[in-house]
Amino acid sequence: MWGVHQRMAELWNIQSNQRKLTKExxxxxxxxxxANMxxxxxxxxxxxxxxxxxxTEDNEWQHDICSAIEKLYEDFH
Incomplete structure (x- = not known):
């Protein structure tokens, strides 16, 4: 899981189950x-x-794009 999502979940849990969040x-x-957006x-x-x-049947470009997408998703593992 991406570290940003872990921290977001922690903060949401605090807000939902324990107390209001501090300004920080x-x-x-x-x-x-x-960051998520x-x-x-x-x-x-x-x-x-x-x-x-x-x-446009540009297979090479599509392959490059798919590689870029996979690289973005690597952060989630």
């Missing part, structure tokens, strides 16, 4: 959410580019 923890949660946006962009590569 809220700031940290926002940083985690921003950036990674999701990158994956979505690459998937859209992969579709374009497929539609």
């Amino acid at each position: 923890e809220m700031s940290e949660l926002k940083i985690c959410l921003d 950036i990674k999701c946006r990158k994956v979505a962009t690459l998937k859209n580019l992969s579709l374009v590569a497929s539609m």
Whole structure:
């Protein structure tokens, strides 16, 4: 699991089950959410580019894009 997701889950658990988050923890949660959004946006962009590569039958480009997607997902293991 990506470290950002682990910390986001910890902070959510604190907020949901224990107490309100401190200002510092809220700031940290926002940083985690921003990082998650950036990674999701990158994956979505690459998937859209992969579709374009497929539609234009550019197999080499599509292979490069798929490799980039796999590299992004490596962080989750």
